[in-house]
Amino acid sequence: MSIPYRARVNERTLLNLPGFHSGAFVYVFVEDTSECELRRDSYCDVDCDCCPANFEPRTVLEIADCDDTISLTFDVDTAAGRENSLHKLDTLVAALRVFREALEAEFEPYDRRAQKLEALRE
Numbered sequence: 001m002s003i004p005y006r007a008r009v010n011e012r013t014l015l016n017l018p019g020f021h022s023g024a025f026v027y028v029f030v031e032d033t034s035e036c037e038l039r040r041d042s043y044c045d046v047d048c049d050c051c052p053a054n055f056e057p058r059t060v061l062e063i064a065d066c067d068d069t070i071s072l073t074f075d076v077d078t079a080a081g082r083e084n085s086l087h088k089l090d091t092l093v094a095a096l097r098v099f100r101e102a103l104e105a106e107f108e109p110y111d112r113r114a115q116k117l118e119a120l121r122e
Contacts, residue, residue, distance in 0.1 A: 005029075005031050005058060006031065006032040006035075007029055007030065007031060007032055008030045008031070008032045009028050009030050011027070011028050011029075012025050012026070013025060013026045013027075013028075015065065021065075021066055023064060023066050023067070024064060024065040024066065025062075025064050026061075026062070026063050026064075027060060027061070027062040027064075028060065029058065029059065029060040030057060030058075030059050031057035031058040031059065032057070033055075036055075038052035038053060038054060039052070039053055039054075040052070040053065041053035054077075056075065056076050056077050059073070059074045061074070072088065074088065074089075
């Protein structure tokens with residue numbers, strides 16, 4: 001029997017407030033491999049411990065909204081892969097921050113136009 005994954009983080013967070021579409025979520029999972037040893041190389045055809053291999057932790061970052069889901073991958077096996085993984089996360093965080101600010105800035109112009117439209121209908 002295999003040992004179940006232990007997680008550093010294993011969280012599914014709903015994106016929408018109650019009453020809005022319920023299918024939107026962010027799911028994050030990072031396996032905790034701190035107590036794991038080397039594993040048998042999957043390419044080794046000998047049934048022994050003669051072919052040790054390292055492995056990357058299981059990671060999942062999924063973002064879903066209604067029927068659309070994206071899954072992102074992250075590497076930890078090389079310094080360049082780690083740097084790219086952190087860059088990818090930092091870029092996402094920055095893009096979300098800029099998007100939020102721009103979206104919030106559009107609230108006032110939208111409300112202004114809605115008021116004008118309402119006045120025209122009266």
